[in-house]
Amino acid sequence: MRRRPLLLTGLLAGTLALSVVPPAPATVADGVPAAAVTSPATAAAAPAREKPPRKKATAVGRGGAVTSVDADASRIGLGVLRRGGNAVDAAVATGAALGVTEPYSAGVGGGGYLVYYDARSGRVHTIDGRETAPRAIPRDAFVDPGTGEPYPFFPDLVTSGVSVGVPGTPATWNTALRRWGTRPLAAVLRPAARLAQRGFVVDRTFRSQTADNRERFAAFTSSRRLFLPGGRLPRVGTRFANPDLARTYRALGRHPRMFYRGALPRQISRVVQRPPTTRGTDLPVPPGYLRPGDFRRYEALVQRPTKTRYRDFDVVGMAPSSSGGTTVGEALNILERLGLRDAAPRDVLHRYLEASALAFADRSAYLGDARFVDVPVRQLLSQRFGDERACRVDPRRALRKPVAAGDPRRADGRCGTPSGRAPAADDHEGLSTTHLTVADRWGNVVSYTLTIEQTGGSGIVVPGRGFLLNNELTDFSLTYERGDPNRIQPGKRPRSSMSPTMLLRDGRPVLALGSPGGSTIITTVLQVLVNRYERGFTLPQAVAAPRASQRNEPEVSAEPAFVQRWKRILGRYGHRVVPSGDQFTSEAEIGAVTGIELGPRGLMTAVAEPRRRGGGSAVVLRPR
């Protein structure tokens, strides 16, 4: 199933233009008549246009580096490093700033996964800050009691209380700082609070994401007020301030557990059970089941990374509840066995696509929240299993998709082992989220992916708090089947694809990276690694190169430039390469990577996207 942005229907009622400063003029704009604008403030003169801050996609230097999708966020992270904070302090500060400037992709209402290399001990730690299902959630939560049928994914399920999980991001920040940071939460949140108070300059991406969500935001009094002030879309070049979020950050700094105890969990539970819909909205908005006790029970889990050997690297990533670490790792093992070193580019790509399809088959069959399901992590990542899966790849002919899963528990590394069950290929993960990467002067490195799931999350802003609630529970399988590792269960975390990843050589990080993009996160990380290490690209080239994603589906979805270059050539192997996006969405981009390569003598190459999502921002403390 695919997602589509909701189409604009109906006019919005007037709201006070409290959030965009300076206010928008009361002229006909964006299809909303001036009569709908009621605030006297909105009758002021046309706002001065500002330029969004400049950004660079690659920065090379020493002393510390930050890379994210946003210039304000990267700058804030770098400021923390400059003032002597470490990579963890800077990562939380950058993440909090992204909650201001990328509120539709990330924020305190969502969750994420953080990988941390600790230079002093030489160890890698991870935090699973995934959202969690309420204890009261029934197995048929995604079935409409009115009809007995599953809720339509659009718009019902994504814009609902029922898809909201307990947010994990505040707990992730607090846990990371307490364990490995050097600054208190309040200090680290301060720059982002200031940014929220003052506002950031609206760019085209923010405006178009708001437009895509217009009908959803208009369905809630709180969201309409924040994101559609005066009934309008925020204009490019104006400042978008969010004083409510500034207040939330300040309060969180004073009370690091405020999301899990007291008034806020009570308020969020109320909002989820009775979403603050606007009068006259046509959206159905199914209510949810969160209660304050669910928040009290929440924990960000500090756990060991997944680990696999690839070439002379140790590749570390996120263990379940994410499927990122095992799927990236398994595919690399398959590729290792297939051998790519002297292969022509077309053969490298063919093998990349096949390895990815096979690893995705195993992902569907075995991956879920490991506290509920026995996930064979070690076996999935064994080279023996990778070797066995590699036997299925024909160097000249693409396998018919979907391919069946293997049986990692009985892998003996030999060809001819029968396959396991055929996986259910039901991919409905969103394409939102954001990834940031930080390195400091002491050698600590953070790779952190955070999300609220769909762009715009559930569409519901918590009134007076300035942030959107996630709709992460839509990452569960939508139908309930006993053997499905990702079926909905009370207290469980939905399976993720987030893949914050690091490569270490001789125990020291050489590359850290990650991406948004739902299940294409996995293929994006994989493709960048293949580009970098098997095709001889530099990191900026590896990131910029056109992408293709094979997730065990009959077709390979690819960006336009990839289609143009490779469709015919890969077609000869039997790959059906089709443009990414579909009839509902024009979004053809796959992923939005950030990464840092760590060279000899402290040299850092920080890389963001040159173009995707409007381009990202890489900064270093002492440029070369």
Ligand code: GLU
């Ligand atoms: N919910 C997705 C996941 O956990 C991420 C969504 C996205 O990247 O947009 O894998």
